[in-house]
Amino acid sequence: MVEKFHAFMFPWFAFGHMIPYLHLANKLAEKGHRVTFLLPKKAQKQLEYHSLFPDNILFHPLTIPPVDGLPAGAETASDISISWGNFLFAAMDLTRDQVTATVHALRPDLILFDFAYWVPEMAKEHRVKSVVYNVVSATTIAHNQVPGSELGVPPPGYPSAKVVYRAHDAHALSSLSIYYERLFYYRVTTGLTNCDFISIRTCEEIEGKFCDYIGRQYQKKVLLTGPMLPEPDKSKPLEDKWNNWLSRFEPGSVVYCALGSQITLEKDQFQELCLGLELTGLPFFVAVTPPKGAKTIQEALPEGFEEGVKGRGVVWGEWVQQPLILAHPSVGCFVSHCGFGSMWESLMSDCQIVLLPYLADQVLNTRLLTDELEVSVEVPREKTGWFSKENLSAAVTSVMDKDSEIGNLVRRNHSKLKEVVVSPGLLTGYTDNFVVTLENLLKETNLA
Structure with a gap:
């Protein structure tokens, strides 16, 4: 009989990290293991509904200490602009005493973490195993976060000549990004060096050679969980408002x-984005936050734009049910920033993929899909980082035109890759193997 273990989870205070951790918590809980999830107080209400096994998953709220520069009441990355991330890092580090006291009181068997680089040291003191669980791409870690890597330059032995930065990526490698990458570099490399085990939210079929490279660099086995996508919630269909609007258009025609x-x-750039999609002549649905300096989407739209696209274009500034929109038969193209979660959603969809990355990791994800796997196209940019409405329109048209050579190539490649990734048992096999490996590793440790 398998011994049940108790796992702590302590992800970075951003929903893009906490939600995949919770999906993994559900998988552990499903197998009968217990999970204590450490998170900021306010985040609990937004995350609780993702928990499918409330008897086995306990939320343990942390008090976020005040930090000079962090706005009062800010607890997650969603509460601040990206430029204030260092203050949130400082606040996370100041929760160390709370985390240590909870470990001491509840005695878990292991703790999964990503950016709290001090966890392995604290865990060893309490005879707890530490597991780095990275929810960013293996590609990003392999390029930017192995010992001796320099930002923007492939490290020695890096396994791809295609998944790299180029001259026009300066916007993503700006002084702000460099500052963060150095912060990430220290945190991630320290955690990876000192932890007991490494795990990554990916699969061999997409990023196998990058995972192998990370394992060699850190001389540790790299465990893969698969992409940890949530099961579709059949009880919550797409809102009628959007379902009815999308259903007015031909299958596969909406961007x-x-x-x-x-x-x-x-x-x-917001206006250029809107005008670029208008220029395609295709129906489109844009879901973005209002641009800088604007309280609403409407006040920032180009003059006469709403009238010009009436009936075929929507620009929306609030949350939408993205997986359900991508699954709608009328949607045929996904223009994305290629964050890691969106990358997986695009691969699991039947949509053509057009990529417009902004941050350093998004650029590498984009090159993986566009140049290595050839399942997408990237919107060209100038060296300043500017993209034009003409370039955006041309990129979309190139994949949506039925006679386009590049459009047919990426469609074929995407279809083949999706067939592999959604093949029966592949993704559940990753999570099952991951849990069994953890069980065995803990068993071996207890016997030692």
């Missing part, structure tokens, strides 16, 4: 564009 919650465009 859906979303850039994630972290990206807030400058007003001129």
Whole structure:
């Protein structure tokens, strides 16, 4: 009989990290293991409904200490602009005493973490195993976060000549990004060096050679969980408002564009985005946050734009049910920033994929899909990082035109890759193997 274990989870205070951790918590709980999830107080209400096994998953709220520069009441990355992330890092580090006291009181068998680089040291003191669980791509870790790597330059032995930065990526490698990458570099490399085991939210079929490279660099086995996508919630169909609107159009004709919650465009780039989609002549649905300096989407739209696209274009500034929109028969193209979660959603869909990355990791994800796997196209940019409405329109048209050579190539490649990824048992096999491996590793440790 398998001994049941108790796992702590302590992800970075951002929903893009906490939600995949909770999906993994559900998998552990499903197998009868217990999970204590450490998170900021306010986040609990937003995450609780993702928990499918409330008897086995306990939420343990942390008090976020005040930090000079962190706005009062801010507890997660959603509460602040990306430029204030270092203050949230400082607040996370100040929860160390709370985390230590909870470990001491509840005596877990292991603790999964990502950016709290001090966890392995604390865990060893309490004879608890530490597991780095990375929810960003293996590609990003392999390029930017192995010992001796320099930002923007492939490290020695890096396994791809295609998944790299180029001259026009300066916007993603700006001084702000470099500052964060150095912070991430220290946190991630320290955690990976000192932890007992490494795990990554990916699969061999997409990022196998990058995972192998990370394992060699850190001389540790790398465990894969698969992408940890949630099961579709059949009780919550797509809102009637959007279902009815999308259903007015031909199958596969609508362009859906979303850039994630972290990206807030400058007003001129927001307008260029809207005009670029208008220029395609296709029906489109844009879901982005209002641009900088604007309280609403409407006040920032180009003059005369709403009238010009009436009936075929929607620009929306609030949350939408993205997986359900991508699954709608009328949607045929996904314009995305290629954050890791959106990357997986695009691969699991039947949509053509057009990529417009902003941050350093998104650029590498984009090159993986566009240049290595050849399942997408990237919107060209100038060296300043600017993209034009013409380039955006041309990229979308190139994949939506039925006679386009590149459009047919990426469609074929995407279809083949999706067939592999959704093949029966593949993704559940990853999570099952991951749990069994953890069980065995803990058993071996207890016997030692």
